[in-house]
Amino acid sequence: MTLPDTAANPAGADRTFQVDLRGLVDLLSHHLYSSPRVYLRELMQNAVDALTARHGVEPSASSGALGIRLYADGSVVRVEDDGVGLTEADVHTFLATIGRSSKRAEQVAEQRADFIGQFGIGLLSCFLVADEIHVLSRSARTPDAPAVEWRGRGDGSYTVRTLPASARPRPGTTVTLTPRADAGEWTRPVQVHALARHFGSLLRHPVTFDDGTGSTGGSGSPGGPGGPGVPVNPEPAPWARTYPTPGARSRALAAYGEEVFGFTPLDTIELDLPAVGLKGIACVLPEAVPAGRRHGHRVHVKGMLLSEQAEEILPEWAFFVRCVVDAESLRPTASRESLYEDDTLAAVRDALAERLRAWIARAAASDPDLLGRFLQAHHLAVKSLAVHDDEILRMLLPWLPFETTDGHCTLDEFARTHRTVLVTSTVEEFRQVAAIASAAGLGVVNGGYTYDRELVHRLPEIRPEATVADLDPATLTAHLDPVDRETELAAAAYLAQARDALAVFDCDVALRTFQPASAPALLVDSREARHERTRSQLAREQEGGLWGDILGALRQEAPRAQLILNQLNPLVRTAVAIDEPELARTSAEALYGQAAMLSRRPLRPAESSLINRSFLDLLAHALRKDS
Numbered sequence: 144m145t146l147p148d149t150a151a152n153p154a155g156a157d158r159t160f161q162v163d164l165r166g167l168v169d170l171l172s173h174h175l176y177s178s179p180r181v182y183l184r185e186l187m188q189n190a191v192d193a194l195t196a197r198h199g200v201e202p203s204a205s206s207g208a209l210g211i212r213l214y215a216d217g218s219v220v221r222v223e224d225d226g227v228g229l230t231e232a233d234v235h236t237f238l239a240t241i242g243r244s245s246k247r248a249e250q251v252a253e254q255r256a257d258f259i260g261q262f263g264i265g266l267l268s269c270f271l272v273a274d275e276i277h278v279l280s281r282s283a284r285t286p287d288a289p290a291v292e293w294r295g296r297g298d299g300s301y302t303v304r305t306l307p308a309s310a311r312p313r314p315g316t317t318v319t320l321t322p323r324a325d326a327g328e329w330t331r332p333v334q335v336h337a338l339a340r341h342f343g344s345l346l347r348h349p350v351t352f353d354d355g356t357g358s359t360g361g362s363g364s365p366g367g368p369g370g371p372g373v374p375v376n377p378e379p380a381p382w383a384r385t386y387p388t389p390g391a392r393s394r395a396l397a398a399y400g401e402e403v404f405g406f407t408p409l410d411t412i413e414l415d416l417p418a419v420g421l422k423g424i425a426c427v428l429p430e431a432v433p434a435g436r437r438h439g440h441r442v443h444v445k446g447m448l449l450s451e452q453a454e455e456i457l458p459e460w461a462f463f464v465r466c467v468v469d470a471e472s473l474r475p476t477a478s479r480e481s482l483y484e485d486d487t488l489a490a491v492r493d494a495l496a497e498r499l500r501a502w503i504a505r506a507a508a509s510d511p512d513l514l515g516r517f518l519q520a521h522h523l524a525v526k527s528l529a530v531h532d533d534e535i536l537r538m539l540l541p542w543l544p545f546e547t548t549d550g551h552c553t554l555d556e557f558a559r560t561h562r563t564v565l566v567t568s569t570v571e572e573f574r575q576v577a578a579i580a581s582a583a584g585l586g587v588v589n590g591g592y593t594y595d596r597e598l599v600h601r602l603p604e605i606r607p608e609a610t611v612a613d614l615d616p617a618t619l620t621a622h623l624d625p626v627d628r629e630t631e632l633a634a635a636a637y638l639a640q641a642r643d644a645l646a647v648f649d650c651d652v653a654l655r656t657f658q659p660a661s662a663p664a665l666l667v668d669s670r671e672a673r674h675e676r677t678r679s680q681l682a683r684e685q686e687g688g689l690w691g692d693i694l695g696a697l698r699q700e701a702p703r704a705q706l707i708l709n710q711l712n713p714l715v716r717t718a719v720a721i722d723e724p725e726l727a728r729t730s731a732e733a734l735y736g737q738a739a740m741l742s743r744r745p746l747r748p749a750e751s752s753l754i755n756r757s758f759l760d761l762l763a764h765a766l767r768k769d770s
């Protein structure tokens with residue numbers, strides 16, 4: 144904006160920025176605050192800060208003697224405090240100057256961390272619900288100063304006048320708003336009462352609410368810290384109360400967690416971290432949450448609720464808890480709904496992480512029942528944590544459940560019965576080999592799920608006597624019993640025909656004995672080997688072309704699949720004795736097809752048509768024989 148050159152504004156003279164207050168309020172309401180309801184939080188926060196400042200002036204005043212009184216009768220909303228108050232000069236300097244805050248002033252530098260506010264804009268949020276802010280104040284710092292009245296309007300204008308001391312006999316400040324018609328939703332008495340409880344239930348000064356009807360009156364004495372009205376924060380925070388027994392304490396904390404979050408915590412962890420000035424609880428979620436989903440935590444600063452969705456106070460891996468905390472020294476951002484990423488926040492995060500680790504360690508060491516329930520709900524979260532956190536790995540790896548050839552069991556149990564723990568790299572490989580490997584006495588863990596293979600391979604770090612190896616087709620085949628020489632010789636012709644029939648699938652054929660005898664054949668194959676074969680096949684098909692050259696250059700020695708026929712199976716014993724070449728081929732194809740289907744991997748088109756063809760051929764053969 145350029146002002147015309149006048150006598151009062153000669154060309155080149157310094158000018159002062161003009162502020163369009165309506166534009167500023169619009170900016171705050173749409174971009175800073177989540178809802179107009181925050182006006183009450185800002186007023187209560189100013190009252191709390193004023194009480195803190197008054198304690199600085201009168202350290203001997205007991206915090207129970209000074210309080211905050213809220214009043215809402217449908218036509219006005221009033222917030223009155225017994226705080227430090229303002230002189231006329233303060234009003235000009237702080238109330239009427241946007242962006243200036245008494246809480247940043249030099250004289251209170253050492254006290255700065257005691258205040259919640261610091262930006263000098265919070266009061267503007269009142270314009271979200273009212274066109275005028277009326278402040279009546281009397282300073283505790285300058286007791287003989289008169290009372291001062293300030294009226295600030297949304298158009299940017301304001302008036303100040305002093306009033307006789309009798310207009311406000313005691314130090315403190317009263318802010319009165321006359322809500323706009325469109326702001327009824329946030330200023331109705333029931334709503335103001337609900338918001339006061341929401342934001343102020345953990346405040347340490349007495350706060351009361353009065354709706355002017357007398358129905359909320361009764362508990363406080365007029366003129367006392369509470370005044371007429373109902374207490375908003377009748378009791379201290381649950382962790383600040385005393386209980387007859389430790390059991391009663393933990394039940395009360397769990398009940399509070401349930402009331403706040405709406406679920407029954409699997410366990411409630413008390414947080415008392417004096418080094419970072421934080422108290423509260425962490426509620427362990429009773430059910431699994433998707434890995435990586437972060438939950439918002441409720442953060443109070445000096446008792447005032449600032450955020451219900453703060454994510455940043457805990458490290459990412461701690462997504463199995465939700466916390467309510469009251470911190471002394473965390474610094475809210477201007478919107479109050481998130482926290483400054485500073486050293487204090489980092490220290491809080493570290494201290495909370497340490498506390499959660501200690502809880503896990505205690506459960507692992509001395510409460511197997513709790514640990515069992517925790518891992519049942521959160522083993523995936525813990526696995527993701529253990530991958531990156533050596534200490535958690537050391538504490539929890541032995542207790543984590545895995546799918547194994549002995550069923551679902553902990554790695555520790557499994558390693559006790561299997562000195563060598565074999566691990567597959569895919570679920571599909573595990574499905575292929577589980578039954579046969581277990582019958583052959585091999586211990587195999589399904590390493591196909593996220594983190595599992597990596598974690599199993601780290602078992603020797605904490606159980607040095609255990610050996611872990613990847614299970615590949617060759618290892619399995621080596622563990623299956625060979626057949627005697629005579630049987631091998633008798634089956635040689637059939638095996639040769641079978642190899643020939645299955646050469647298109649790059650599949651070798653072998654004869655072994657293994658349990659269960661009901662399984663005629665086992666197809667051992669790995670995904671990498673299959674990809675390698677597909678690449679080789681494409682290279683062959685594209686021979687000479689650009690793609691053929693590229694794929695050919697990438698080609699490695701393609702590992703072959705292996706069809707292992709089971710000599711213990713009656714069907715296989717009959718098949719290897721077939722002397723009719725066509726039927727021998729068809730039976731080998733059918734055995735391959737059946738083993739491929741049992742492996743539960745997706746079939747290639749050539750395999751599907753092979754299964755189809757071999758079935759029809761066998762059917763035709765059977766029918767011919769019968770006719």
Ligand SMILES: Nc1ncnc2c1ncn2[C@@H]1O[C@H](COP(=O)(O)OP(=O)(O)OP(=O)(O)O)[C@@H](O)[C@H]1O
Nearest residue numbers: 189193237244245246260261262263264265266316
């Ligand atoms: N209830 C009160 N008692 C005494 N002084 C007050 C009161 N409310 C506001 N003030 C004065 O007005 C100033 C501006 O208040 P405002 O709420 O706009 O900002 P702030 O609280 O300083 O910072 P923030 O923007 O972070 O809230 C305060 O710094 C304080 O000096």
